[in-house]
Amino acid sequence: MKLHSTVDRVTERIRERSRDSRAAYLGLIDQMTQRQRGADRMGCANVAHAFAGMPTGDRFKVVAERVPNLGIVTAYNDMLSAHAPYAGYPDIIKHEARSLGATAQVAGGTPAMCDGVTQGTPGMELSLFSRDTIAMGAAIALSHDVFDGALMLGICDKIVPGLLIGALHFGHLPTVFVPAGPMTSGLSNKDKAKVREQAAQGLVGRKELMEAEQKAYHAQGTCTFYGTANSNQMLLEAMGLHVPSAAFVTPGTALREQLTREAVRTLMGILPQRRFAPIGRIVDERCIVNAMAALLATGGSTNHLIHWVAVARSAGIHIDWDDFATLSEVVPLLSRVYPNGSADVNAFQAAGGTGFVIRELLDAGLMHEDVLTVREGGLREQTRVPVEGEGGFSWQETGASGDLSVCRPATEPFSPIGGLKLLRGNLGRAVIKVSAVPDDRHVIEAPARVFDSQEQLQKAFSAGEMEQDMVCVVRWQGPRANGMPELHKLTPPLAVLQGKGFRVALVTDGRMSGASGNVPAAIHVSPEALAGGPLAKVRDGDLVRLDANAGTLEVLVPAAEWDGRENATMPPALTVESGRGMGRELFAGMRRNATTAEEGACTWL
Numbered sequence: 001m002k003l004h005s006t007v008d009r010v011t012e013r014i015r016e017r018s019r020d021s022r023a024a025y026l027g028l029i030d031q032m033t034q035r036q037r038g039a040d041r042m043g044c045a046n047v048a049h050a051f052a053g054m055p056t057g058d059r060f061k062v063v064a065e066r067v068p069n070l071g072i073v074t075a076y077n078d079m080l081s082a083h084a085p086y087a088g089y090p091d092i093i094k095h096e097a098r099s100l101g102a103t104a105q106v107a108g109g110t111p112a113m114c115d116g117v118t119q120g121t122p123g124m125e126l127s128l129f130s131r132d133t134i135a136m137g138a139a140i141a142l143s144h145d146v147f148d149g150a151l152m153l154g155i156c157d158k159i160v161p162g163l164l165i166g167a168l169h170f171g172h173l174p175t176v177f178v179p180a181g182p183m184t185s186g187l188s189n190k191d192k193a194k195v196r197e198q199a200a201q202g203l204v205g206r207k208e209l210m211e212a213e214q215k216a217y218h219a220q221g222t223c224t225f226y227g228t229a230n231s232n233q234m235l236l237e238a239m240g241l242h243v244p245s246a247a248f249v250t251p252g253t254a255l256r257e258q259l260t261r262e263a264v265r266t267l268m269g270i271l272p273q274r275r276f277a278p279i280g281r282i283v284d285e286r287c288i289v290n291a292m293a294a295l296l297a298t299g300g301s302t303n304h305l306i307h308w309v310a311v312a313r314s315a316g317i318h319i320d321w322d323d324f325a326t327l328s329e330v331v332p333l334l335s336r337v338y339p340n341g342s343a344d345v346n347a348f349q350a351a352g353g354t355g356f357v358i359r360e361l362l363d364a365g366l367m368h369e370d371v372l373t374v375r376e377g378g379l380r381e382q383t384r385v386p387v388e389g390e391g392g393f394s395w396q397e398t399g400a401s402g403d404l405s406v407c408r409p410a411t412e413p414f415s416p417i418g419g420l421k422l423l424r425g426n427l428g429r430a431v432i433k434v435s436a437v438p439d440d441r442h443v444i445e446a447p448a449r450v451f452d453s454q455e456q457l458q459k460a461f462s463a464g465e466m467e468q469d470m471v472c473v474v475r476w477q478g479p480r481a482n483g484m485p486e487l488h489k490l491t492p493p494l495a496v497l498q499g500k501g502f503r504v505a506l507v508t509d510g511r512m513s514g515a516s517g518n519v520p521a522a523i524h525v526s527p528e529a530l531a532g533g534p535l536a537k538v539r540d541g542d543l544v545r546l547d548a549n550a551g552t553l554e555v556l557v558p559a560a561e562w563d564g565r566e567n568a569t570m571p572p573a574l575t576v577e578s579g580r581g582m583g584r585e586l587f588a589g590m591r592r593n594a595t596t597a598e599e600g601a602c603t604w605l
């Protein structure tokens with residue numbers, strides 16, 4: 001199918017804007033590629049230290065026989081249900097590598113934060129910058145520089161973006177990402193949200209709420225809503241950095257282990273001595289556009305409008321929210337997974353999953369097909385599905401949708417446009433996930449109520465002060481102010497108000513979770529209030545209009561008055577300097593150095 005002209009145009013303008021930085025990036029990759037392999041290039045002491053911890057047989061192989069040595073970067077810990085399965089992965093990988101005549105080492109571990117654990121708590125103010133900390137952790141691991149390829153073990157929110165940013169700073173290395181799969185379905189996300197709203201109104205107590213939450217989150221594996229973690233998986237498949245359709249296979253199954261071993265076989269196939277495919281060449285402008293298309297087609301997490309800007313930047317590629325907005329005009333919505341619908345990611349997988357979405361987008365000319373990936377067959381390979389069989393698995397072509405309420409073909413999409421939209425106006429630039437908002441709530445015009453923290457809003461709600469149409473402006477939530485936390489805990493109170501018929505919206509320079517959804521929220525407002533952004537001028541009672549159809553976000557105050565207003569200042573008690581603890585002070589340097597949300601909130605530039 002011929003590539004859609006808009007996809008072609010956006011790719012071209014990204015290529016044009018990135019020409020110099022991409023050329024410099026590829027130049028570095030070429031330099032690194034031309035070096036001898038680590039065990040031959042480095043000093044004897046360096047090499048001896050590098051392999052002293054290996055079993056003797058492996059040590060001999062990697063130094064004397066010069067067999068490939070694979071580096072494992074793992075974000076394993078027990079705090080993320082999604083990452084807990086990784087505990088046993090290094091041994092499986094080493095076993096498979098040996099069987100293929102290679103060796104493997106855990107090059108290093110990285111931190112990994114569970115946003116579900118920290119949601120609504122002080123720890124969430126470390127979350128965004130844990131991404132770049134993870135990238136630095138990956139760099140520290142790979143800087144041992146004795147690897148012929150890398151396997152990245154990470155799934156959740158900031159971890160995949162962080163591992164990708166880190167890996168792309170070692171763009172000369174062939175790299176495969178290794179997923180661990182979603183937990184089996186428990187209490188549905190919709191039923192969980194209902195109990196939360198009852199609790200927010202005092203209709204059920206902590207005991208009932210705890211029961212519901214533990215029925216929802218009940219096993220190892222990724223949470224089953226289509227939030228940032230599962231959006232990460234969809235994008236890695238669309239970028240051709242995974243074994244095909246490996247994303248959503250349940251942990252602990254025979255097929256899961258087979259797919260982990262297949263990841264090692266896949267990496268062996270793209271080493272310098274084979275079909276050389278270093279990650280820095282796989283992740284080119286077309287690959288990034290393919291990821292953007294997959295995000296829009298699935299109504300993925302709004303967090304990717306920040307993270308993928310940083311990921312692209314790490315490969316010398318510059319993208320912005322206008323690129324997403326232009327693609328969103330032609331990329332249809334092909335899946336409805338909570339919060340964009342009631343199905344969960346297991347139902348998505350059963351209905352066709354990542355392979356179905358990629359096949360539909362390729363056939364509609366909405367993705368680049370002629371791209372380099374970790375697999376011989378290019379991106380079309382990602383439309384195949386592994387089916388368990390005698391002693392292993394076989395590959396099948398993805399078929400028609402198994403459930404049209406979950407996955408739709410591009411010929412009859414849920415919506416002709418993607419799930420994310422850009423908003424512009426005198427309050428700055430912002431984004432909104434429209435795919436999860438009821439149609440009659442895409443335009444909200446109401447008086448503003450200004451909050452300096454999410455706690456202030458929750459207090460006002462509990463005091464019954466919010467029973468009216470209202471645009472809640474929550475400011476001082478940007479990267480430089482307090483690390484741009486997710487304000488997902490505001491979803492239940494706002495959903496209660498919306499359920500009572502009030503016309504409510506959230507406008508913030510903060511983030512929402514990928515699991516947030518049914519209340520209209522203009523988020524990532526840039527420039528942020530602390531950087532002199534317009535949110536610092538909004539006052540209680542100002543009329544604010546959020547129009548997701550027109551793509552506007554405005555305060556309806558006479559220009560002369562608006563221009564004449566002084567910016568409010570961030571309350572000192574909310575600043576890191578006030579000594580708020582929980583390690584937030586350690587990230588002060590990253591806050592000071594962070595670029596805007598639209599520039600990826602990068603802290604290393």
Ligand SMILES: O=C(O)[C@H](O)[C@@H](O)[C@H](O)[C@H](O)COP(=O)(O)O
Pocket residue numbers: 114115116117119157223226227228229301303486488512513514515
């Ligand atoms: O971006 C995301 O997808 C979220 O950060 C997600 O990872 C987070 O854990 C949610 O908070 C979970 O949802 P609940 O908080 O509703 O359980």
Ligand code: SF4
Pocket residue numbers: 080081082083113114115116117156157221222223227229
């Ligand atoms: S999806 Fe979110 S809540 Fe679930 S394990 Fe990952 S980070 Fe934690």
